[in-house]
Amino acid sequence: MADIRTTIAGLQMVNPVMTASGTFGYGLEFADLVDLSQIGGIIMKGTTLNPREGNDYPRMAETACGMLNCVGLQNKGVDYFCGHIYPQVKDIPSNMIVNVSGSSPEDYAACAARINELDKIPAIELNISCPNVKQGGMAFGVTTEGASQVVRAVREAYDKTLIVKLSPNVTSIADIARSVEDAGADAVSLINTLMGMAIDIEKRKPRLSINTGGLSGPAVKPVAVRCVWQVAKAVKIPVIGLGGIMNAEDAIEFFMAGASAIEIGTGNFIDPAISVKVAQGISDWLDRHHYESIHDIVGII
Amino acid sequence: MKQCKDLKIVAVEHPNDGYVLLKLTDAEQLPAIHAGQFVEIKVENSPQTFLRRPISVNFVDENRNELWLLIQVVGEGTRHLANLQLGDTLNVLFPLGNGFSQGVAGDKVLLIGGGVGIAPLLEYAKQLKQVGATPYLLLGGRSANNLLQLDIFRQFGEVYVTTEDGSMGEKGFVTNSSILQLFNSSTSPHRGGNAQRAEGVSFSRISCCGPKPMMMAVAKWAKEHQVKCEVSLENLMACGLGACLCCVEKTVKGNVCVCKEGPVFDIEELTWS
Ligand SMILES: Cc1cc2nc3c(=O)[nH]c(=O)nc-3n(C[C@H](O)[C@H](O)[C@H](O)COP(=O)(O)OP(=O)(O)OC[C@H]3O[C@@H](n4cnc5c(N)ncnc54)[C@H](O)[C@@H]3O)c2cc1C
Numbered sequence: 001m002a003d004i005r006t007t008i009a010g011l012q013m014v015n016p017v018m019t020a021s022g023t024f025g026y027g028l029e030f031a032d033l034v035d036l037s038q039i040g041g042i043i044m045k046g047t048t049l050n051p052r053e054g055n056d057y058p059r060m061a062e063t064a065c066g067m068l069n070c071v072g073l074q075n076k077g078v079d080y081f082c083g084h085i086y087p088q089v090k091d092i093p094s095n096m097i098v099n100v101s102g103s104s105p106e107d108y109a110a111c112a113a114r115i116n117e118l119d120k121i122p123a124i125e126l127n128i129s130c131p132n133v134k135q136g137g138m139a140f141g142v143t144t145e146g147a148s149q150v151v152r153a154v155r156e157a158y159d160k161t162l163i164v165k166l167s168p169n170v171t172s173i174a175d176i177a178r179s180v181e182d183a184g185a186d187a188v189s190l191i192n193t194l195m196g197m198a199i200d201i202e203k204r205k206p207r208l209s210i211n212t213g214g215l216s217g218p219a220v221k222p223v224a225v226r227c228v229w230q231v232a233k234a235v236k237i238p239v240i241g242l243g244g245i246m247n248a249e250d251a252i253e254f255f256m257a258g259a260s261a262i263e264i265g266t267g268n269f270i271d272p273a274i275s276v277k278v279a280q281g282i283s284d285w286l287d288r289h290h291y292e293s294i295h296d297i298v299g300i301i
Numbered sequence: 302m303k304q305c306k307d308l309k310i311v312a313v314e315h316p317n318d319g320y321v322l323l324k325l326t327d328a329e330q331l332p333a334i335h336a337g338q339f340v341e342i343k344v345e346n347s348p349q350t351f352l353r354r355p356i357s358v359n360f361v362d363e364n365r366n367e368l369w370l371l372i373q374v375v376g377e378g379t380r381h382l383a384n385l386q387l388g389d390t391l392n393v394l395f396p397l398g399n400g401f402s403q404g405v406a407g408d409k410v411l412l413i414g415g416g417v418g419i420a421p422l423l424e425y426a427k428q429l430k431q432v433g434a435t436p437y438l439l440l441g442g443r444s445a446n447n448l449l450q451l452d453i454f455r456q457f458g459e460v461y462v463t464t465e466d467g468s469m470g471e472k473g474f475v476t477n478s479s480i481l482q483l484f485n486s487s488t489s490p491h492r493g494g495n496a497q498r499a500e501g502v503s504f505s506r507i508s509c510c511g512p513k514p515m516m517m518a519v520a521k522w523a524k525e526h527q528v529k530c531e532v533s534l535e536n537l538m539a540c541g542l543g544a545c546l547c548c549v550e551k552t553v554k555g556n557v558c559v560c561k562e563g564p565v566f567d568i569e570e571l572t573w574s
């Protein structure tokens with residue numbers, strides 16, 4: 001059987017499949033439905049320094065082969081995470097990773113510093129690419145200066161594995177990737193959602209409360225594969241690929257484009273056990289094609 | 302415990318053009334289901350239907366190990382569900398949400414349903430009767446042919462009907478029903494005082510499921526008459542598990558997930574005006 005164990009910037013994973021932030025809660029919500037120990041890493045909900053109520057309803061619109069969301073980083077803040085959620089998730093036998101968001105470099109750094117104190121959290125994923133909050137979020141992710149400023153601030157406050165999540169809503173994602181690599185990121189993950197919009201023509205109104213939202217699901221996969229391919233060619237740090245993965249074949253595309261691991265987001269809504277099925281499917285595909293290890297196909301394109 | 306599995310379709314009934322009643326079973330014993338809980342259905346072979354579809358549990362037939370879903374056709378996904386055949390399987394994630402308040406013996410609960418919102422009330426009426434409570438059913442529809450399962454409802458409690466076109470029962474909306482007027486006349490003009498209420502009809506609680514304007518009208522009536530009231534919401538959902546935060550409703554505690562904290566809420570928790 002092919003070896004699909006993976007190490008990303010020091011993180012040891014049973015397989016290269018993780019669950020994407022905002023789509024898998026804190027893992028607990030899925031505990032009845034999938035064996036969490038068989039998931040390479042669980043990236044929990046976006047967490048900010050202070051509590052956030054998020055945007056108004058409606059926050060979701062189904063679109064062709066995907067969905068738009070404008071949740072807007074609803075969460076109870078990092079103190080609540082440390083006090084109430086961490087005790088519940090710290091013994092889940094997977095890499096429990098916190099997705100960190102903010103509206104200033106200082107915010108990001110302060111939030112990361114709190115997470116740094118938590119023994120059982122081996123990594124953070126820095127979200128500099130959320131399209132659904134007015135200030136911050138994506139604003140940092142769309143310029144090389146903004147991106148490196150945030151990453152530098154966090155790097156000083158955080159000494160474990162630092163993954164930086166990139167936005168596809170930019171002219172050159174490879175430039176942004178290089179700037180966060182230079183600023184001290186250990187790995188990059190991409191893509192976050194693509195900014196989109198949908199209109200209810202009968203009501204003559206946008207279908208989302210804040211008009212625009214982030215597109216995810218199979219509809220974005222070709223864009224995501226292209227971004228991963230460009231970034232993998234531009235940086236030396238590991239690349240984590242995501243965007244529209246629904247099965248093992250989709251995942252293999254990302255590996256060939258240069259990803260060392262993948263995340264699954266919207267797919268969890270369709271099949272709560274998708275992550276484990278995709279991991280098994282990757283292993284089967286490698287066997288069928290006589291590869292001994294997942295590493296043999298990473299970046300072959 | 303939640304599960305995600307293929308259930309087998311053992312009956313497909315079309316009570317009228319716009320609705321389908323699916324009866325599902327499994328080789329294993331179905332999990333305990335609390336009235337008001339729902340399932341998330343994967344709609345196969347429908348490219349336009351990407352996300353699962355939330356549907357309330359209509360009824361559980363313990364003897365036959367069957368779970369019933371009553372579905373109104375409103376779009377592509379429900380149209381596909383209406384075309385399913387005997388022997389097909391349906392991938393179902395369930396049971397989800399919290400459901401209606403558990404009744405206790407002696408409770409008199411008024412269940413108000415509108416349109417396809419009557420679906421979860423059938424199982425609730427059954428469960429209330431099982432614990433020794435008395436369900437009263439007030440069911441509203443556009444016309445007689447929208448009012449389904451009345452015979453089964455009658456096995457569990459008294460049924461009152463309103464139709465907008467007057468083709469069955471009383472003409473008008475549920476809030477015009479005489480059962481409410483009866484309550485009304487016995488309590489007004491001096492509200493309060495249980496002795497006074499007992500002359501007419503008094504309810505421990507109202508549980509309501511239907512179109513939002515109807516639920517808002519019922520909630521308003523309940524507030525005016527100081528009756529406890531809970532409503533079952535149908536916010537758009539993506540995960541059904543409390544993971545994505547798409548289905549939130551504003552409450553006195555802030556934004557909460559309808560799929561996890563609900564779908565049933567006490568109206569005192571909501572910020573409806
Ligand atoms: C907890 C819960 C329980 C439900 N129980 C039942 C039930 O027992 N029987 C039943 O027939 N329906 C029920 N619904 C509503 C049902 O989920 C929708 O009608 C269905 O998802 C529509 O899918 P579609 O693909 O046919 O329509 P779409 O093409 O998705 O939409 C068609 C129309 O239906 C409306 N619609 C879509 N989703 C919803 C929704 N969640 N709530 C209200 N309107 C919606 C859309 O706004 C649109 O106008 C329930 C919804 C929730 C959230």
Ligand SMILES: Cc1cc2nc3c(=O)[nH]c(=O)nc-3n(C[C@H](O)[C@H](O)[C@H](O)COP(=O)(O)O)c2cc1C
Nearest residue numbers: 020021022046069127191192216217243244265266
């Ligand atoms: C409902 C929802 C909420 C999300 N919340 C977050 C978040 O808090 N932080 C983040 O970095 N990405 C968030 N995302 C983006 C996903 O993690 C992922 O990058 C994106 O959906 C693309 O992957 P997919 O097509 O597999 O879903 C969210 C996506 C969805 C659908």
Ligand code: FES
Nearest residue numbers: 539541543546560
């Ligand atoms: S539908 Fe995802 S949290 Fe309710």
